[in-house]
Amino acid sequence: MxxxxxxxxxxxxxxxxxxxxxxxxxxxxxxxxxxxxxxxxxxxxxxxxxxxxxxxxxxxxxxxxxxxxxxxAPPRETHNHSLRSFSEDLTLRGIEYKTTVLDVRLIESPEMIDTTWARINEPSYRIERVRTTKKVALSWEVSYVKARFAPGLDKEPLSGSLYKLLSDNYGQVVESADEEISSLLIGDEISTKLSVLAGTPALEIQRRAFNKRGDCLEIARAIRPSGREFLKYSVRR
Amino acid sequence: MxxxxxxxxxxxxxxxxxxxxxxxxxxxxxxxxxxxxxxxxxxxxxxxxxxxxxxxxxxxxxxxxxxxxxxxAPPRETHNHSLRSFSEDLTLRGIEYKTTVLDVRLIESPEMIDTTWARINEPSYRIERVRTTKKVALSWEVSYVKARFAPGLDKEPLSGSLYKLLSDNYGQVVESADEEISSLLIGDEISTKLSVLAGTPALEIQRRAFNKRGDCLEIARAIRPSGREFLKYSVRR
DNA sequence: TTAGTAGGTTGGTCTAGTCCAATTCTGGCC
DNA sequence: GGCCAGAATTGGACTAGACCAACCTACTAA
Known part of the structure; x- marks a missing residue:
């Protein structure tokens, strides 16, 4: 050779x-x-x-x-939003932020999983986190990760990228995701966690993440108060 | 043969x-x-x-x-949101709606174009429309279409799909688009046009549409009150 | 039993070539 | 000058075949 x-x-x-x-x-x-x-x-x-x-x-x-x-072709300034986790998204935009883990626990009985946006019928880890910059609240997030894909996830450090952790430590690579976006007013519970006023308008992003085989690894829900931070998408025919 | x-x-x-x-x-x-x-x-x-x-x-x-x-692969119920105009999006989801054209006019002087989200430096048609179902307001939309790509657009019937009109009558096919999504509270002006209460949370979608050559044909802004109607995206690596 | 090896299967990548369709160029004709 | 027909050019589509890397299985040897 x-x-x-x-x-x-x-x-x-x-x-x-x-x-x-x-x-x-x-x-x-x-x-x-x-x-x-x-x-x-x-x-x-x-x-x-x-x-x-x-x-x-x-x-x-x-x-x-x-x-x-x-x-x-004429240039376009928009960097298209390809598949990224919430934290990767912020990092790539050059935003410095701090992650606070509010709660991590294994939920053994599926019926206890209180998602209103999707159903999980097997034991999963529930990870509740908040992202903040120095002064501004960025997002509140809850992820459910199926336990069989990441046993012992609750012992891992969870202040970084969840997707990177899943990839590096468990060989589970997120290949695609479905997202649903809607708007809402922030309620009392989340307003205290984010230190914003109740009634602030926000984006609600619900996501299902899949590996290459099409298995659903994670269900996540994020709430982002609208502070001139956009979600950017590039769509093609 | x-x-x-x-x-x-x-x-x-x-x-x-x-x-x-x-x-x-x-x-x-x-x-x-x-x-x-x-x-x-x-x-x-x-x-x-x-x-x-x-x-x-x-x-x-x-x-x-x-x-x-x-x-x-395991089935996925989400129909991914490929490139559609606002009206195509609603039609494909089986939603019956009515389009009301509020205003159409040619804006000759670019500096009069009052977009806060993007700049157009040439004469364009301004099209302001509202979509409603029988009882519910769906969205308020403003489109700016560059006049050189669609001369005489203001004489066309504008209650249907704008993209179909551009394609059929002017040979301008929208090939890709950039979208930015944020949330806001509906103000007084738009609340009367949509017949919703001022202060209702809503999604704001700003879009730039391009033809195959990469020329920007249209700049649009839509405001959708959040009534459990989602924007769905399918994202891949 | 266990570890390892050899061979066959399968998807991943690339080549060299053919034929076709849309467009542009060119030369001749009026 | 203007128009038209044919040739040349260019991207689009497909073929047949080669080689490679990952994977699986079955056999072998310790």
Whole structure:
């Protein structure tokens, strides 16, 4: 095999990054080289180039027109909200916050799980946390994690990312999630936990998280008082 | 060419539908035929089968494990919120509603466009509408559509889907959108238009819609009082 | 019984090539 | 100059085949 360095990235991904780097030097709507030219330039097949360009197209960096060519798309400032846990979301936006764990316990009997938004029919850990910055309350969150996927979770440090913990210590990677978003007024109980006035409007985010196999790992509910903090989504056809 | 019927669908899409139909008869986590078997069965290449299975995998119907096989994933009830206009969203959920156009006008001078959430620097049509069911107010919406993409839009019937109108009459297809979601309390002005009490909590959805080239066609703002109507999203890694 | 190894199966990745459809270019005709 | 038909170009779709990595199973040896 020789001393060649191992290829760290898949070819289409790697090539898409290389192309992307070059895009910034071009004007918007400017044409970029053809598939066949790029295939020769990178020494790969045309299908590989097509996959690389597909990545860039779906990310909104280029657009393509059969018969004419591939062009640079106008830039978009929005970083799209791909799958992140609540804490990853805050971290990536550069918000410094503190996590306070209010309660962790194993709920053995499923009928005791008091979710109104989804049903769990097996023992689960209940994790209740609050996120705050220096002065402002960010969110109140409750997660139910099925115990069979993370035995002993209540002994772990829970002030960081729950998803990272599930991945690193239990090999359970969250691959997808369903979210439901609605609005409500914060009631007495949560208002004291968040130190905000009762009656403050807030977003309520309910989430079901799944692993690659489609097993539901976690059910979570977050309440975020509306302090000009947005949830951002990028939606495609 | 003979009298053969024209293939209406692309092969991977068509095949994914055929496979999907068979999935319902299988138990969850049950293994389905291998790529090579399917390729022979459908008389196509393995790459085509892989594309079909990729569609099903991303839709959450199957999961795959290298070395072992492809399996039926547990069902998920959530229909994921792909790109729809506000009206399409309601229609697809089977909600009967009435659209009232409150105001349509061309704004020639960009500085008059009173958006606080985004800037438009060219003449645009302003469309203000309200959606209601028999008894309940659903949403209040304002759209700004750039005039150069839809000249004469103010003469069109605007009680239906704006996106369908843009597509059918102007060839402008909305391919992607950025959304920002926050919560607020409904103020006096909008409360009268929606016939709800001022102070009702609501979702505020701000949207920028783009065509395939990445041009921003529309900027919209919707306010939806929270009556147990959710925004549903399906998020993937 | 247990640990380990060898071989076959399955999905993951990439190549080289063909055919097609949409678009653009070009040259000739009026 | 303007228009039209055909050629060339470009992205889109698919094929047949190769090789690899993860996985599973069955057999073997300690």
């Amino acid at each position: 020789g001393a060649l360095a191992k290829e760290e990235f898949l070819k289409p991904v790697r090539i898409s990054e290389l192309i992307r780097a070059d895009l910034s030097e071009l004007a918007i709507h400017e044409v970029i080289p053809t598939e066949r030219q790029m295939a020769e330039h990178f020494g790969v097949s045309r299908v590989t180039i097509q996959k690389a360009l597909k990545i860039l197209e779906r990310s909104g960096f280029i657009y393509r027109r059969q018969g004419s060519g591939t062009f640079v | 003979g009298a053969l019927a024209k293939e209406e669908f692309l092969k991977p899409v068509r095949i994914s539908e055929l496979i999907r139909a068979d999935l319902s008869e299988l138990a969850i986590h049950e293994v389905i035929p291998t790529e090579r078997q399917m390729a022979e069965h459908f008389g196509v290449s393995r790459v085509t089968i892989q594309k079909a299975l990729k569609i099903l995998e991303r839709s959450g119907f199957i999961y795959r494990r290298q070395g072992s096989g492809t399996f039926v």
